[in-house]
Amino acid sequence: MQKVRGLVIKRAGELLSDGTVTRVLGYKCGDFFYDVTPAFFESADQLSDLEYGSFCGANLSKYLINACKDQKEGKILVLLKPCDTYSFNQLLTEHRIDRDKIYVIGVGCKGMLDIEKLKAMGFKGITKVLDNGDELDIKTIYGDKKCKRADALLEKCVCCKGKDFKAFDEVIDVEEPGEKGADRFEGVALLENMTSEERFAFWNNELSKCIRCNACRNVCPACSCMKCVFDNPVSGAAGKVNSNSFEEKMFHIIRAFHVAGRCTDCGECSRVCPQGIPLHLLNRKFIKDIDELYGDYQAGEEVGSRAPLVNFTFDDAEPSIVHERGNE
Amino acid sequence: MSCNCGTPVDKLIPQTVKVVSIRQDTPDVKTFRVVALEGEELFDHMPGQCAMLTVPGVGEAMFSITSSPTEKGYKDFSIKRCGLLTDYLHSMEAGEEVCVRGPYGKPFPVDTEFKGKDLLFIAGGIGLAPLHSVINYVRANRENYGKIDILYGSRSKDDLVDFDEIENEWLKEEGINVYLTIDREQEGWDGHVGFVPSYLKELDFPPTSTAVICGPPIMIKFVLQALIEMGFEKTQVYTTLELKMKCGIGKCGRCNIGSKYVCKDGPVFRCDEIDELPNEY
């Protein structure tokens, strides 16, 4: 990863110096190895703070919405992982960002790590993680530990969409092309096989942890409304908190409906949830249903593609299917 | 634990009051007079203090109390129609009920710093509402204060709040000078025409009075500039800040500017105190 970091800094520096771009959207190193923060760098000397490591899971695409809107001169260089390019394309499709203002460096990826998973394994006081291929050396206040890299992957990386970049101006890739991840619908199938009571209990248990902090919504590249209905005091739905025990479910269900067909399954919602709610399962259920009812579709695969839910063909499923499925 | 017994369980709990009269002041301002229900009492207040009015299901908001503490038994609220709650209030009829809690905020220092001083009141539009209470308090305790000048302006004659009271009472009272102005020429108006800040400069009051300003932010800004040019010190000038509030008691955090809470430390501020706040109001 140090090698990738070096290459990214070198290339970003060149592009800043020759005027191709005027700022770089990347990651800034933090106090530890895992707490990188998305950041803009405006000169080559600022790039010494640029971090590129195994904890750069954040999808930077959404920051481009505001960056394209501000009045600053010149292009924005953005670092995108293969999976991030789907969100990038989806934002282009929705006319939320301006391709002409952006220079994409696709950065090869073998899966990003999840600090929460490491903590769940019982490692306390982690101060450093050394990425040695298949194994991680974990330095903690309470001694050195080891674990398998595969066990510490972010959920979105476990179900990796593949190593292809769906958008880029150039690519920096020193990683061995990995395999496609596990079947992303496994978790959905587990839920589908439950009885409706079991399923309700599962979601009740998970969603009752929700603190309505809006992190899932605010990080979501598909949630790009200027004013969210849940923030609008005259909508009648502006709950900052659950005024009854169903409200947090309503919030997440409505959000899942709203992004259905547009969600690229980038997994940011689950990654940022402070309560570890597997929100991606809601979105994947929609994706699976759409695939089954209308044929396979991956949002963000191409710019300008028409999502099945906003398109009509004579082969479309009849609306009655919804009713029938509801009775299952 | 009923809160209608006069001792609410918490400052956040309002009491029901009856709207006994509604006076249409201008096309978009009405003055609501509320009284306590039979057998109950309303809180006491001082000029400049505010209260929270609730219409259940519609909303709750802070309004300045326009009546003077010297007027016992009721509270007046002059309210401009400008949102959900005020729309509803404007659709109400006398006899209906609303809820109220208060009083909130720091009043004008009428019994301390203002005492013995000449007072210059400068108001624009609905900005007269908070000053109305002070002016009538000062009128009722006339011996405690020097000369009183009132400069009041609005968009048009019809937009002058309390015009009847100004014409029939204030203008006729000795030792009170009232200067009225409207923004544009209007039929039936032979008074001054022009914005408040420029009229203020024309009138050129000596910088010996204590000035009290209330009005739209832009007016306050230019009036303050004019006063400084006229030789007033910021320590002689008082104004009020306006922010949407929820708790009214300095806890919910939303009206926090710098180390001050507008609901608790204001809404009345001396202009030199405002200077110490970060520029976020």
Next chain:
Amino acid sequence: MYTIEKSKLSDLFGAISASCELYLPVKKAGQNNFTKYEAGTEYCDELKTVKSPKDMFFPQSENIVSFEKTDGKIKVTPDTIPTEKTVVFGVRACDVASFDVLDRVFLSEPADSFYKARRENCTVVATACSEPEESCFCSVFGIDPSEPKADVATWFVGEKLYWKALTEKGEELTKAVASVLTEENADGTVEAEKAKIKEIVKNLPLASLSLDGWDGDATEAKFDAPEWEKLSASCLGCGACTFVCPTCQCYDIRDYDTGHGIQRYRCWDSCMYNDFTMMAHGTPRPSQLQRFRQRFMHKLVYFPANNDGMYSCVGCGRCVNKCPISMNIAKVIKAFGGDKS
């Protein structure tokens, strides 16, 4: 000093919950949060709960008053002031200190009756932090995690829990559960544990944070500083930091139509939200930079200005762990040069 075997904790919890409601850290759906004890509930010994125990006194949502309108008459019914006796077990020293911060707000005149009642009815049993983590920096605020100052302080050492009452309330609780505790002179064991913890805390990576320059008089020096722009540049404007923070206490008051009346409730709110502070003409803090700055200025400048220098941060490090973009108060302090290392 009293002790109880770790394996017999459920006896202790049973004894406490016999006479009052007991709350303690419990893992549910993979996350550790303070939860009401029921027979069979297991204590989770992870260092940090996701949410702080501030819910004990200032719940995320609580009803305060309801209105009923019939024939034009409005009936106001305040919600009952809570009277249940509660015990909260397993509170860390930082969170205990956060109660002092919350008290400054809710118990200052006019005191909040709901908070006050809950606070008075609660006995706080604190637990020393045997294994502080990299994100902890309570010592920067003068808090000692080896010696929490609550009604009862406890230490987990080896296979035992050591229990020491520190206040009258703590003595009462101790008496009430005396049947499951064993009196033991264990001062030596506990002192050794304290020394061990102190040593770890001294060497924590964030222990070198320095608050020099942050005080009630720092508005002018800090407010217009250029640092805020970079610090806030990627803030999502969510409320994760505020909601997991033990000292954030801003709230909203809202009305909810129940179908047969209006229920007014108050709920946590966040200064990070764009509709938090409003004037008639809109928000005076239109940018995320301004809202971000407000949160940290409030914690490190405005709050100390009003509260004898007390900061509205206890170094629990939850924001360090939970911010989606890993921005936090430690980074803010460092960006302004506050690092002694």
